[in-house]
Amino acid sequence: MPDVRLHNVSKSFGTEDVLKSVSLDIVDGEFAVIVGPSGCGKSTLLRLLAGLEQADAGDIEIGDRRVNDLAPAARRIAMVFQSYALYPHMNVYRNMAFGLKFSGLEHSEIERRVRKAAETLKLDGLLERKPAELSGGQRQRTAIGRAIVREPDVFLFDEPLSNLDAALRVNTRLELAGLHRSLGTTMVYVTHDQVEAMTLADRIIVMNEGRVEQTGTPLELYREPQNLFVAGFIGAPRMNLVTGAAAQEFGAETLGIRPEHLTIAPRAGDWTATVSMVEHLGSDTYVYADAAEAGTLIVRAGGNTSVEPGAAVKLKLDRSAIHRFDAGGTRMT
Amino acid sequence: MQNRLTTISVHTVLLVYTAIALLPMLLIVSNAFKSRRAIFADPLALPGPDTFSLKGFSKVLAVSDFGLYFVNSLTVTLVTLALVLLFAAMAAWALSEYRFRGRLVLGVLFAVGIMVPIRLGTVSILELMVALDLTNTLTALILVYTAQGLPLAIFILAEFIAQIPKDLKDAARCDGVGEVHIFFSIVVPLIRPAIATVAIFVMVPIWNDLWFPLILSPGEGTQTITLGVQQFVGQYVTDWNAVLAALTLAIVPVLALYLVLSRQLVRGLTAGAVK
Ligand SMILES: Nc1ncnc2c1ncn2[C@@H]1O[C@H](COP(=O)(O)OP(=O)(O)OP(=O)(O)O)[C@@H](O)[C@H]1O
Numbered sequence: 228m229p230d231v232r233l234h235n236v237s238k239s240f241g242t243e244d245v246l247k248s249v250s251l252d253i254v255d256g257e258f259a260v261i262v263g264p265s266g267c268g269k270s271t272l273l274r275l276l277a278g279l280e281q282a283d284a285g286d287i288e289i290g291d292r293r294v295n296d297l298a299p300a301a302r303r304i305a306m307v308f309q310s311y312a313l314y315p316h317m318n319v320y321r322n323m324a325f326g327l328k329f330s331g332l333e334h335s336e337i338e339r340r341v342r343k344a345a346e347t348l349k350l351d352g353l354l355e356r357k358p359a360e361l362s363g364g365q366r367q368r369t370a371i372g373r374a375i376v377r378e379p380d381v382f383l384f385d386e387p388l389s390n391l392d393a394a395l396r397v398n399t400r401l402e403l404a405g406l407h408r409s410l411g412t413t414m415v416y417v418t419h420d421q422v423e424a425m426t427l428a429d430r431i432i433v434m435n436e437g438r439v440e441q442t443g444t445p446l447e448l449y450r451e452p453q454n455l456f457v458a459g460f461i462g463a464p465r466m467n468l469v470t471g472a473a474a475q476e477f478g479a480e481t482l483g484i485r486p487e488h489l490t491i492a493p494r495a496g497d498w499t500a501t502v503s504m505v506e507h508l509g510s511d512t513y514v515y516a517d518a519a520e521a522g523t524l525i526v527r528a529g530g531n532t533s534v535e536p537g538a539a540v541k542l543k544l545d546r547s548a549i550h551r552f553d554a555g556g557t558r559m560t
Numbered sequence: 561m562q563n564r565l566t567t568i569s570v571h572t573v574l575l576v577y578t579a580i581a582l583l584p585m586l587l588i589v590s591n592a593f594k595s596r597r598a599i600f601a602d603p604l605a606l607p608g609p610d611t612f613s614l615k616g617f618s619k620v621l622a623v624s625d626f627g628l629y630f631v632n633s634l635t636v637t638l639v640t641l642a643l644v645l646l647f648a649a650m651a652a653w654a655l656s657e658y659r660f661r662g663r664l665v666l667g668v669l670f671a672v673g674i675m676v677p678i679r680l681g682t683v684s685i686l687e688l689m690v691a692l693d694l695t696n697t698l699t700a701l702i703l704v705y706t707a708q709g710l711p712l713a714i715f716i717l718a719e720f721i722a723q724i725p726k727d728l729k730d731a732a733r734c735d736g737v738g739e740v741h742i743f744f745s746i747v748v749p750l751i752r753p754a755i756a757t758v759a760i761f762v763m764v765p766i767w768n769d770l771w772f773p774l775i776l777s778p779g780e781g782t783q784t785i786t787l788g789v790q791q792f793v794g795q796y797v798t799d800w801n802a803v804l805a806a807l808t809l810a811i812v813p814v815l816a817l818y819l820v821l822s823r824q825l826v827r828g829l830t831a832g833a834v835k
């Protein structure tokens with residue numbers, strides 16, 4: 228069972244502690260997505276798993292093996308880099324086959340695997356091309372192909388879609404989900420894109436400043452963020468965070484309300500506010516309203532909401548869906 | 561308009577420089593095809609029907625062991641080139657890729673090698689070669705030239721190797737490619753333009769050198785072209801026909817090598833590697 232386990236793993240570069248005693252448990256076959264703000268140590272975590280960096284402390288296990296001291300190749304992982312890292316002087320076929328040549332596989336087996344991966348990834352006609360002659364999406368697929376042909380126990384992806392344009396990103400995201408379904412291999416996927424995290428993940432790991440803040444299914448994180456950081460990080464538009472008297476009314480230091488749990492009420496409401504901006508997205512309308520007690524709040528209203536900036540409105544909040552946090556930023560039950 | 565002016569002035573400077581650099585060579589080549597009298601009568605004139613003469617060439621080929629000198633020069637240059645490029649690329653890779661003890665000291669040592677001319681050590685080198693019984697061998701020259709060429713070559717190649725994206729090497733490591741193969745299959749192909757540049761830098765001074773052949777290998781069988789030409793330069797009379805013809809012949813191989821190598825220079829090979 229190639230579970231992936233990290234136990235109290237720490238890593239520092241010079242005086243900078245990049246990972247602070249991180250523990251993680253990723254179950255076999257899971258699609259685990261690591262999210263977090265830039266510089267929080269996501270890539271470093273992935274590189275530790277891959278064996279490209281050495282952990283300063285702690286254990287890294289893949290399956291039943293402690294892999295701390297194993298070379299990348301011996302860990303049976305495959306990594307897809309944000310920059311794709313294709314060998315520029317080799318064509319698509321050789322890019323995929325190059326690593327296999329050193330694994331002692333039969334020539335015919337190598338060819339079979341490459342052809343199969345090329346077919347899966349729709350690279351059939353492009354095998355003779357050099358990376359410079361490929362589009363961004365094709366390079367991306369070649370990089371994924373190079374990982375697939377190794378038939379690894381674990382796939383590691385470091386922001387593989389961040390260099391693609393929006394439309395292609397959605398497509399490739401769907402392809403990746405399909406790939407995970409058909410291969411069933413454990414995947415660890417780093418991104419700072421919420422939508423990718425929410426849509427792809429079986430489980431999301433939220434990191435901040437070298438620590439794991441919370442892990443859980445996308446909906447768990449969305450519905451029950453364990454602390455302020457996760458509350459603010461997961462969900463778009465962001466959760467409204469209210470402090471001061473308005474929060475104390477609910478017995479909390481900070482009160483969190485998702486935009487969809489606020490409604491613009493015709494008459495009675497909890498707060499009075501002035502609309503400052505309205506964004507029409509078609510299906511939804513985001514209304515930005517300044518409330519005297521609560522500051523600027525975002526309200527997610529229906530597609531045909533017709534409030535205008537400058538209007539005075541009443542805001543009503545769904546009391547069953549509020550999130551309360553204590554002074555330390557931890558969720559209160 | 562401004563742009564146009566800049567272009568014109570840049571080209572003027574370059575053209576003048578090219579002319580200055582090429583003129584001596586043109587003089588050598590054109591006079592090599594003239595009779596002795598014509599060389600002295602009007603050195604700047606091109607060979608015409610009545611001044612044309614191949615006497616110099618026939619003399620060079622008949623009188624001296626020109627073929628042998630040629631082979632000697634070529635052997636020394638090519639073997640040195642191969643050694644310098646191989647060792648320099650490997651050292652540059654080690655210095656820029658691996659963090660090991662003494663790395664800094666080694667780097668500084670090579671940098672000093674660039675600054676201190678190897679000829680300062682001629683006496684000790686000669687003593688060393690005598691002790692090793694290597695005088696009057698091509699090996700002596702190859703060893704000295706390899707030492708001479710390495711520092712700058714390492715310096716230049718290390719710069720280029722440092723520019724290879726880290727992800728490429730990491731990708732190869734994840735792929736299970738060993739360090740030796742990463743070097744030969746990924747690093748070397750990617751720095752080919754740099755290797756070609758270095759090859760030219762290294763080759764020309766070796767081919768043209770008179771100093772070390774004169775001191776280390778002046779013997780009959782091991783003379784290089786530059787040394788061989790000297791037999792036509794007398795204390796009182798110089799056989800200009802022969803000297804110029806020999807020099808003309810000596811230009812050919814360097815020119816050929818340069819043409820081969822320069823095709824590599826302009827290519828940007830990392831295109832498409834990342835992003
Ligand atoms: N080789 C290194 N040497 C020194 N510091 C490093 C090194 N690699 C990463 N760091 C530092 O470690 C921290 C975490 O880097 P990391 O690349 O893991 O962040 P990240 O979460 O992947 O960010 P991003 O989303 O921007 O990719 C950063 O502050 C970075 O400066």
Ligand SMILES: [Mg+2]
Pocket residue numbers: 269270271385
């Ligand atoms: Mg990163």
